[in-house]
Amino acid sequence: MSLSKLVEEGEVYSIEDAVIKALKNIEPIKITEELIDGLRMAGDKFKSGEYFVVDMMQAAETFKEGMKIIKPKLGDVKKDYKGKIVLGTVQGDIHDIGKNLVVTMFEGAGFEVVDLGIDVNKDKFVEFVKNDKPDIVGLSALLTTTMLEMEGVIEALKANNLRGQVKIMVGGAPVSERFAKSIGADSYAPNATEAVNVALKLLGK
Numbered sequence: 001m002s003l004s005k006l007v008e009e010g011e012v013y014s015i016e017d018a019v020i021k022a023l024k025n026i027e028p029i030k031i032t033e034e035l036i037d038g039l040r041m042a043g044d045k046f047k048s049g050e051y052f053v054v055d056m057m058q059a060a061e062t063f064k065e066g067m068k069i070i071k072p073k074l075g076d077v078k079k080d081y082k083g084k085i086v087l088g089t090v091q092g093d094i095h096d097i098g099k100n101l102v103v104t105m106f107e108g109a110g111f112e113v114v115d116l117g118i119d120v121n122k123d124k125f126v127e128f129v130k131n132d133k134p135d136i137v138g139l140s141a142l143l144t145t146t147m148l149e150m151e152g153v154i155e156a157l158k159a160n161n162l163r164g165q166v167k168i169m170v171g172g173a174p175v176s177e178r179f180a181k182s183i184g185a186d187s188y189a190p191n192a193t194e195a196v197n198v199a200l201k202l203l204g205k
């Protein structure tokens with residue numbers, strides 16, 4: 001069974017061996033893409049009603065197990081310091097698979113990354129910017145309802161006179177370039193690889 005199929009079908013006990021075997025002749029980034037494909041296919045089945053939440057969770061768990069093996073390999077790429085980024089999934093949202101991939105890619109590219117986790121409220125972002133002075137704040141949201149929280153974070157930074165100190169990057173499935181502009185973010189990235197390129201550009205590197 002292909003790696004994407006193993007994720008789609010939630011074969012959590014088989015994924016580790018399959019990924020280790022695949023690593024012998026496939027690039028880690030390609031394996032990551034296959035694992036993501038499997039998750040997307042599970043998402044499509046959920047959307048069409050063929051999968052229930054429990055099936056989706058099983059697929060997500062299988063994806064995570066696969067990524068545990070891949071993550072250190074992605075981190076081998078380059079390690080020179082590029083800047084500091086704080087990331088989190090906004091309040092009300094517990095989706096973290098995409099955000100974790102973004103974190104992995106940033107770490108691999110040489111950024112200092114602080115991952116605030118999921119369901120992060122705006123005050124936590126404000127507090128972090130005030131005390132730890134990151135170069136970039138990265139916001140992730142997967143729900144059309146929670147993407148609105150991103151604007152709340154930006155407004156809270158403005159209210160605390162901190163907006164000028166940081167660049168803000170947003171991303172997640174329902175987010176678009178247009179939405180990013182409309183809420184006053186500095187940039188949008190459609191995926192984890194692009195997120196690193198966009199961040200480097202934001203910092204003039």
Ligand code: B1M
Binds near residue numbers: 093096099101192
């Ligand atoms: Co959820 N869920 N989910 N879910 N889930 C979606 C998002 C949904 C589209 C499914 C569907 O209906 N087709 C739908 C949202 C509909 C909408 O808002 N319009 C949905 C729903 C409705 C829900 C619940 C409400 C379901 C329920 O309980 N009835 C619930 C919400 C809970 C909450 O957050 N409060 C829920 C729960 C869950 C699970 C817990 C079961 C699980 C999450 C597990 C986890 O994350 N730990 C889950 C999953 C797995 C999904 C789908 C199937 C897959 C999401 C995912 O991980 N994709 C998703 C359907 C889909 O997206 N096709 C769905 C793979 C990941 C690699 O991609 O996250 O897009 P993505 O990240 C990408 C880019 O977006 C980008 O880079 C990443 C890597 O390339 N990116 C950034 C992300 N963040 C970025 C930040 C950046 C830059 C780029 O800069 C800072």
